[in-house]
Amino acid sequence: MPNPYLDWIVYQKLCQGEIKLPSTMAKRLTCQYLTGEHPFLRYAAIKMEYLYRDPDIVMYYDVLTGGVKPANFRISKYGALSDKASPTVAQVSRRVSAFTNFDMSSAEPLQVVNYGIGGHYTPHYDYYRPNEESITDEDGDRIATVLFYMSDVAQGGATVFLDIGVSVFPVKGAALVWMNLHRSGEGDLATRHAACPVLLGSKWAGNKWLHESGQEFLRPCGLEYQSADMHLKLPRNVPTTIS
Structure with a gap:
């Protein structure tokens, strides 16, 4: 069970970039061309x-092109766009499929969000927690998250785990990607x-x-509660310490 006080301290330090990964983890991090x-x-x-x-x-760089254009006819903080909304939105889905190797047939519409000064989102999981109603049961849970950064931010605005x-x-122009579920289908608590x-x-x-639907042959299920995810079979991590 998360400790609210400790959570707040860690959250502040992470937002300010004050927590660094231990060398045992940092030396395992690599860059490459996909x-x-x-x-x-x-x-x-x-x-x-x-x-x-x-x-x-995983961060994928330069996967988006173009920029955000202001619209005088609408002021909004959130919008959901389906692939049918425009060829550009459909192109984004095709690009996601290319670098994740996942089927997009059960993916949710592209959600576009704007955070102004002070805008933030409190700690949460992207997969559905017990007693939460999923958007569509037949498509299963949210197996992976793709977070596009559509602008730079002068100060603040980090995504922290x-x-x-x-x-x-x-x-x-970059996209941050992580798996929300273990191969067993259980939610990964480390993705908060x-x-x-x-x-x-x-x-x-x-x-x-x-979502899980359509990924059965692309990412087969596993019997273990926890197992290595994404593209490579990886060893367990060394726990992060906070000084």
Whole structure:
């Protein structure tokens, strides 16, 4: 059970970038070009960086192009866009499929969010907790999260994982990806995360949640409660310590 007081201390330190990974974990982190059989990856390999291992938290760089354009006819903080909304939104889904190797047929619409000064999101899980009603039972739970950073942020606005001590500051055009579920289908408790307050500037982000349906052959189930995820079979991590 999370300790609210300790959570608050860790949250503050992570938001300020004061918690660093121990050397035993940092030396296991690598950068590489993602290539594969997908036609897009054959044409343009994607730069990827592991920010944590097991659970794998991966940043994919330069996966979005263009920028956010203000609209005088609408002022909003949140919007959901389906692939049918525009060719651009459909292209985003195809790009996600290319670098995650997941089926997009059960994915939720692209959620676009704007955080102004002070905008934040308290610690939470993206998978459905007990007694929570899922959006659609036939599609299963949220197996993975793809978080697009659609703008840089002058100060603040990091995505932080409280239980493993990871801080990720926005990089325009990049996508942060992590698995929400173990191969057993159980939620990964280490994925509890939060969006830190924006202190200066504005933060535009987009979420694409991928569901279990359609992934049966792409990511087969496992019998163990916990198992290594993402693209590689990885050893267990060394626990993060806070000084």
